[in-house]
Amino acid sequence: MSSLFDSLMEYSGSPMLDQHFGEVVSITRGSNTPTGVIASWVSQDAMTVTTDGKHTSIVDRFWFVKQSLYKVSGSAVQPRTGDRLTDAAGRVWEILPAKVTPPVVDYAAGDYWKLATKQVT
Numbered sequence: 001m002s003s004l005f006d007s008l009m010e011y012s013g014s015p016m017l018d019q020h021f022g023e024v025v026s027i028t029r030g031s032n033t034p035t036g037v038i039a040s041w042v043s044q045d046a047m048t049v050t051t052d053g054k055h056t057s058i059v060d061r062f063w064f065v066k067q068s069l070y071k072v073s074g075s076a077v078q079p080r081t082g083d084r085l086t087d088a089a090g091r092v093w094e095i096l097p098a099k100v101t102p103p104v105v106d107y108a109a110g111d112y113w114k115l116a117t118k119q120v121t
Contacts (some may be wrong), residue, residue, distance in 0.1 A: 014065075028084045032073050050053070081096065085117060
């Protein structure tokens with residue numbers, strides 16, 4: 001039996017650590033074999049209203065992946081609309097179209113792609 005601390009850490013602490021320090025995600029493009037890479041994220045929840053007056057909650061995230069580690073078939077590539085990231089919990093996030101190219105964010109550890117995604121499963 002786990003302690004209360006262990007249960008709380010599993011429920012709330014672990015996801016927060018994954019968010020800020022990264023978690024292993026798989027990158028999939030078409031039928032290519034997924035590649036595992038460490039990525040961190042920021043949630044961007046939005047609420048939209050449909051024409052019939054129903055509210056729909058859309059869950060999306062910005063994922064941060066080091067440029068040199070974003071690989072498809074073993075080669076570093078630029079992210080594309082439709083590429084998918086599968087997180088450690090098995091949720092699938094699809095990369096949304098970028099205005100020009102996916103933005104690059106500079107951190108002390110190098111340059112990272114900032115990828116806008118939506119949850120598809």
